[in-house]
Amino acid sequence: MKKFVQVGCGIRGIEGYAEPILKDFSEHIEMCGVYDINPKRAALVSHYGGKDVPVFDDFDEMLSSVKPDTVIVTTKDSMHDFYVIKALKAGCDVIVEKPMTTTFEKANAIKAAEKESGKTVTVVFNLRYLPFFARVKELIKSGVIGDVLSVHYEWLLDTQHGADYFRRWHRKRENSGSLLVHKSTHHFDLVNWFLEDDPIAVNAFGSRKYYGPTREKRSQRCLTCPYKKECEFYLDINQPPMDKLYLACEDVDGYYRDSCIFSEEIDIEDTVSVNVLYKKGAVMSYSLTAHSPYEGLRIAFNGTDGRLEFCKLDGRYSEFGQGINNVITIYNRSGEKITINTPQDLPGGHGGADEKIRENLFIGCKSDPLGQMADVRAGMMSIGIGMAANISMKENRRVYLSEFYDD
Numbered sequence: 001m002k003k004f005v006q007v008g009c010g011i012r013g014i015e016g017y018a019e020p021i022l023k024d025f026s027e028h029i030e031m032c033g034v035y036d037i038n039p040k041r042a043a044l045v046s047h048y049g050g051k052d053v054p055v056f057d058d059f060d061e062m063l064s065s066v067k068p069d070t071v072i073v074t075t076k077d078s079m080h081d082f083y084v085i086k087a088l089k090a091g092c093d094v095i096v097e098k099p100m101t102t103t104f105e106k107a108n109a110i111k112a113a114e115k116e117s118g119k120t121v122t123v124v125f126n127l128r129y130l131p132f133f134a135r136v137k138e139l140i141k142s143g144v145i146g147d148v149l150s151v152h153y154e155w156l157l158d159t160q161h162g163a164d165y166f167r168r169w170h171r172k173r174e175n176s177g178s179l180l181v182h183k184s185t186h187h188f189d190l191v192n193w194f195l196e197d198d199p200i201a202v203n204a205f206g207s208r209k210y211y212g213p214t215r216e217k218r219s220q221r222c223l224t225c226p227y228k229k230e231c232e233f234y235l236d237i238n239q240p241p242m243d244k245l246y247l248a249c250e251d252v253d254g255y256y257r258d259s260c261i262f263s264e265e266i267d268i269e270d271t272v273s274v275n276v277l278y279k280k281g282a283v284m285s286y287s288l289t290a291h292s293p294y295e296g297l298r299i300a301f302n303g304t305d306g307r308l309e310f311c312k313l314d315g316r317y318s319e320f321g322q323g324i325n326n327v328i329t330i331y332n333r334s335g336e337k338i339t340i341n342t343p344q345d346l347p348g349g350h351g352g353a354d355e356k357i358r359e360n361l362f363i364g365c366k367s368d369p370l371g372q373m374a375d376v377r378a379g380m381m382s383i384g385i386g387m388a389a390n391i392s393m394k395e396n397r398r399v400y401l402s403e404f405y406d407d
Ligand SMILES: NC(=O)c1ccc[n+]([C@@H]2O[C@H](COP(=O)([O-])OP(=O)(O)OC[C@H]3O[C@@H](n4cnc5c(N)ncnc54)[C@H](O)[C@@H]3O)[C@@H](O)[C@H]2O)c1
Pocket: 007, 008, 009, 010, 011, 012, 013, 035, 036, 037, 038, 041, 074, 075, 076, 077, 079, 097, 098, 099, 124, 125, 126, 182, 350
C-alpha cells in the first residue's frame, strides 16, 4: 500500500485530504504522517479523521522516517514550492494544491526539480471535475463552435466568500500572490484547458476600493471588535469548524482567522480586469470582482462556427438566474439557438468535483479522455496569467510569459 504524508493541516488540508483519506480511502493508501508549522492544528487530523496519525514536528524528519511515496502539500500558497521541492528531492511524488506557487522564479524551480527527480507533481485543479465544466470542455473539444477566437469571462465572488480572502493570509501578496494568482488560477486553468492553448501576453488593471481601510469603524479582528454588533461583516470565530481549527490554535502562531477586512495591511486588489492573448490567436477579457451582491460566473466563447455561452450561479443565488443558470447555449451559423442539457452538480465539495478528483488521486486514474489531471505545465500556465497581470499593473505595460518561462 502506498504511503502518503501531508504538510499543511488547515481547513483544506483536513477536509479535502486527511479526513477523507482516513475515512474513505484507507483500503487504498496509508496516511503515515502529518506536519504543520502549527502542531496543535496538525494534531487535529486524528480528531477529524477518527484514527491516530503521527504528527511530526519537523518536515525533513517526517520524510526520512516515513519514506513516503507521495507528499500532499496544502500549506499557504507561498510555501508550496519549499515543500514540493524538498519532497521531490527525497524521491517522492507530490500532490500540490492550487495555486502551484506564487512567483515565476518558484514555478521554474519546481519545473526543474520535477525534471531532475524523475518524480511527478500533480496540481489540484478540482474544478475541471465539475460535471458542468467537463460538459463545456467536451463541447468545445467536439468543434461545435469551430476554432475559438475570443472569450468573454466574468467571475463574481459575493461579500461572504469574497470577504473571506481579506480576513487572513491571502490578503498579503507575499503569501498568496494576490487574488489573481490565488483565486484566478482556477479560472485561468479552466480556459487554458477548454482551449487547449497557452497564454502568451497579458495586460491588466486593478484596484482595491471595497476592502482595506475604507471605513473608520474597524479593528484588529472580529472577536474583540467594538463594532461587532453593527458590522455586516462580523464573523463569529466561535463557530465550528473555526473554533477548533483556528481559535483554539492561535496561541501557537498568532494566525487570526477573523482579521478585520478593513485593515491597512491588505495589499491585494478586490477588482481586476485582465486581457490575455493566446498562442493560437484567441483573445480573452476576464474580470474578477470580490465584492459582488451575488456569486457566480458568466462566460462566452466566440468561435469560427458559432458562439457558446453559459452562466453558473452559486446555489444560494440560483433564483437570480431563472432560465439562464446552469444552461449552455450554442448559437450556430444557421441562425439556430441550441440549448444543451447540463449535468447538475453532485453532492460534496465544489459541486462533487472534490470527490471525483480524490478517486483519481488516491485510487488511480485509469483513463483521462478529457485530460482532467493537471501537471506542472498547467500549474505554470494558469498562475502565469495572474503573475503577468500583477507585473502589468505594477509596471503599466504588456507582459509576455516568455519573459519568464522558457516554453
Ligand atoms: N482547490 C480548492 O478548491 C481549494 C480550496 C481551498 C483551499 N485551497 C488551497 O489549499 C491551501 C490551504 O488553504 P486553506 O484554506 O486550508 O488555508 P488554512 O489557512 O486553513 O491552512 C493553511 C495551513 O498551512 C499552515 N502553514 C502555514 N505556513 C506554513 C509553513 N511554513 N509550513 C507548514 N505549514 C504552514 C498553516 O498553519 C495552516 O494550518 C492553499 O494553497 C489554498 O489555495 C484549495
